[in-house]
Amino acid sequence: RFERNRRPRLRLERPARFPKPARRWPPRNPRRARKGLKALLWHCLPVFLVSAGLFAGLLKQPEGMTRGFRKFAAGIQKLSIFGLMAGAIQYMTGRILLPGMIPLEEAMEVVCSIAIVMLGSMPLAQLLQLLLKRPFCWIGRHTGLNQESTTGILIGAVSVVPALAMVPRMDNRGKVVNIAFAVSAMPEGLPLALTMALTIASNRMARRNVIVRQLKAAESLGSCTVIASDKTGTLTVNQQTAKKIVLPNGEEYLVSGTGYKESGKVTGSTMSYAEEIGLLGAINNEAKQEKGEYFGDSIDIAFLVLANKLKVATNNITKLEEVPYESENKYSAVFYEEGGKAFCTVKGSPETVASFCSKVNFQSRKDLDKLKEQNEALARDGYRVIALAKGQIEKKDSYSTKDIKDLTFMGMVAFIDPMRNQAKDSIKQCRQAGIKVLMITGDHPLTAFSIARDLSLVTSEEQVTTGDEVEKYYGMGEADFDSFVKEKIVFARVTPLQKLYIVESLKRQGEFVAVTGDGVNDAPALKSANIGVAMGSGTDIARETSDMIIIDDNFESIVSGVEEGRIAYANIRKILCFLLSCGLSEALFFCLSIFMGLPMPLTAVQFLWLNIVTDGLQDFALSFERGEKNILREKPRNPKESIFDRSLLRSILSNGLMMTIISLAVWT
Numbered sequence: 001r002f003e004r005n006r007r008p009r010l011r012l013e014r015p016a017r018f019p020k021p022a023r024r025w026p027p028r029n030p031r032r033a034r035k036g037l038k039a040l041l042w043h044c045l046p047v048f049l050v051s052a053g054l055f056a057g058l059l060k061q062p063e064g065m066t067r068g069f070r071k072f073a074a075g076i077q078k079l080s081i082f083g084l085m086a087g088a089i090q091y092m093t094g095r096i097l098l099p100g101m102i103p104l105e106e107a108m109e110v111v112c113s114i115a116i117v118m119l120g121s122m123p124l125a126q127l128l129q130l131l132l133k134r135p136f137c138w139i140g141r142h143t144g145l146n147q148e149s150t151t152g153i154l155i156g157a158v159s160v161v162p163a164l165a166m167v168p169r170m171d172n173r174g175k176v177v178n179i180a181f182a183v184s185a186m187p188e189g190l191p192l193a194l195t196m197a198l199t200i201a202s203n204r205m206a207r208r209n210v211i212v213r214q215l216k217a218a219e220s221l222g223s224c225t226v227i228a229s230d231k232t233g234t235l236t237v238n239q240q241t242a243k244k245i246v247l248p249n250g251e252e253y254l255v256s257g258t259g260y261k262e263s264g265k266v267t268g269s270t271m272s273y274a275e276e277i278g279l280l281g282a283i284n285n286e287a288k289q290e291k292g293e294y295f296g297d298s299i300d301i302a303f304l305v306l307a308n309k310l311k312v313a314t315n316n317i318t319k320l321e322e323v324p325y326e327s328e329n330k331y332s333a334v335f336y337e338e339g340g341k342a343f344c345t346v347k348g349s350p351e352t353v354a355s356f357c358s359k360v361n362f363q364s365r366k367d368l369d370k371l372k373e374q375n376e377a378l379a380r381d382g383y384r385v386i387a388l389a390k391g392q393i394e395k396k397d398s399y400s401t402k403d404i405k406d407l408t409f410m411g412m413v414a415f416i417d418p419m420r421n422q423a424k425d426s427i428k429q430c431r432q433a434g435i436k437v438l439m440i441t442g443d444h445p446l447t448a449f450s451i452a453r454d455l456s457l458v459t460s461e462e463q464v465t466t467g468d469e470v471e472k473y474y475g476m477g478e479a480d481f482d483s484f485v486k487e488k489i490v491f492a493r494v495t496p497l498q499k500l501y502i503v504e505s506l507k508r509q510g511e512f513v514a515v516t517g518d519g520v521n522d523a524p525a526l527k528s529a530n531i532g533v534a535m536g537s538g539t540d541i542a543r544e545t546s547d548m549i550i551i552d553d554n555f556e557s558i559v560s561g562v563e564e565g566r567i568a569y570a571n572i573r574k575i576l577c578f579l580l581s582c583g584l585s586e587a588l589f590f591c592l593s594i595f596m597g598l599p600m601p602l603t604a605v606q607f608l609w610l611n612i613v614t615d616g617l618q619d620f621a622l623s624f625e626r627g628e629k630n631i632l633r634e635k636p637r638n639p640k641e642s643i644f645d646r647s648l649l650r651s652i653l654s655n656g657l658m659m660t661i662i663s664l665a666v667w668t
Helices: 002-006 030-059 067-093 104-131 133-143 147-165 172-185 190-207 217-223 271-283 298-310 350-355 368-380 423-432 445-454 467-474 478-486 496-508 520-528 540-545 555-595 604-614 618-622 646-667
Strands: 210-212 226-229 241-246 252-255 288-290 293-295 318-326 331-338 341-348 357-360 384-393 407-416 436-440 464-466 490-492 513-517 531-535 548-550
Touching (some): 190 555, 190 618, 217 531, 217 555, 241 298, 293 298, 298 407, 341 350, 350 357, 350 368, 350 384, 368 407, 423 436, 436 445, 445 464, 464 467, 467 478, 467 490, 513 520, 531 540
Parallel strands (some): 226 513, 357 407, 464 490, 513 531, 531 548
8 A cells, every 4th residue: 555655646648639438338337437528528518608608698688688587597597607617627627638538536526626616606606796797788888788788798708717727738629629519508599589579579569559668568568467557548538528517506517529520519508608608718728629620639629619509709718827737736826817807717626616615606605515416426426526716816027836725616517538448358358468457547446436337347346446545555554555555446535645545555575567657747657666567648758767658549559569579488488498408408419429438420511510500590480470369368477486497497307308219329
């Protein structure tokens, strides 16, 4: 034993090529096969993981990324650090680890090195990102890549240096095969295939009146579990039509005609009172009529149409000051001059208008209970009620909201906005797809309940709440507020800030929320939602804040977008299954052939040819799949669920193993 230890260790020369393996199984020297497999993994792993780092950097582009792939790409990017450290250890040790030439005493060294690399990969990744944060930001500004993409690409590029330092120590065949194997096994066509799938989904959505502003939203809409929709314009036609004029004494005037057509007429006993209501609605108005077309808010346009039906003129009216309508205030006001006297008129919700009044027309005293009964009776029939008031004020140079006081309540106008024909069927489709539909509106609770009942959204008034209750429960804490929101379907008389509270509550409950909006005040809720959906007729701010735009303002188009989003997600899973199973089969075929002592199964050119075949046009063809017919009958997936669930991993492993077994059977 002493003599054996004193013997000098012989250094074997590197052969010019790989030793010829045994052509039979089991091999004549099983120990040699095990050493060969260790050497193969130790040599190929750094280069393979370096390619993974470069691939992850490209995959983390926001245009080609969906929510489920970010964790996958981040994991691959951190594994690229493993390749960096493994290559460095190879270079520092200077070992020539080729098949059949690993001394037995180096086995523990290899195991310890791998353990050190795995323990040090995470801190090293964080350290590199911290030290190179500013260079990453500078590169991102000049290349259009985000910081995560730049991190992955640079780490992968740095990893190439120590890995390639071992190339001169290998023979020519080892160099070519190692690089070809790393290139072939990594699905570098996956980022392009994902972008292609999302682009095709965006084009299909555009044909169905849904314009995608951000590419990731094409898939994300299919994952939504809750749709918080406006009433006006989305579930209804958004063509308000005045149907009744109600005076405080109970006298009613019926208005014929539908939409914005002026062919109807007003019928009643004393037309002068109705004409005065129509005149006030025309004065306190922000809509315009040009060349026979109306532009502005739907209620303002309806008041202009009503004034034209009553044939009232505003030529002798001079506007002095205006207070524009705000959803938080629930009223608009105009100070005007007529016949040398100054007047103020207010238009808005009956409760708000009544607060500015000290007198009621046709009443000796202010009877708010009677006005409330009239309002609730109209709202219960599904009408949207707008009240008007008027009063003479002191004439002066400028006016403010403090001058709105001591007015006379003149009457109310009841409007009807017809439901869209497809809205009820679309809500039914959402229910079958497992998507919860909420209605958030500023209308009276009884009006909202009447519309929601016709749409089969609610069955009782207990599912309807108001902005006051929302504010009350919000002050009680997040837990009470979340349980309160969970039980409600219709939210009436809600302010934009309260709408934001509702969206944040739904997100805390684990829902993936899509919110619709068209106004400036809807921008916070659209921004906070997982998917912001703006109406084509909405404001520029709402469209800029949203992720997608509905051209025809139709709820049916949103359901169509959900269907296309689910199809896009299914196609992405098919692409992943195809590419990763092919790459897995190539890697297993190569490694198992060496382990079994068989000749080298594929040359470098054959590896690259397989890479072209598997990562070529076939994955693009899967992007054009039309999807299954009953895709809207499936329940939405969990937003927290990874794209690599058990079914996808099972498919990848089974397909890869099957192709590997067939290839080995043919090769042997």
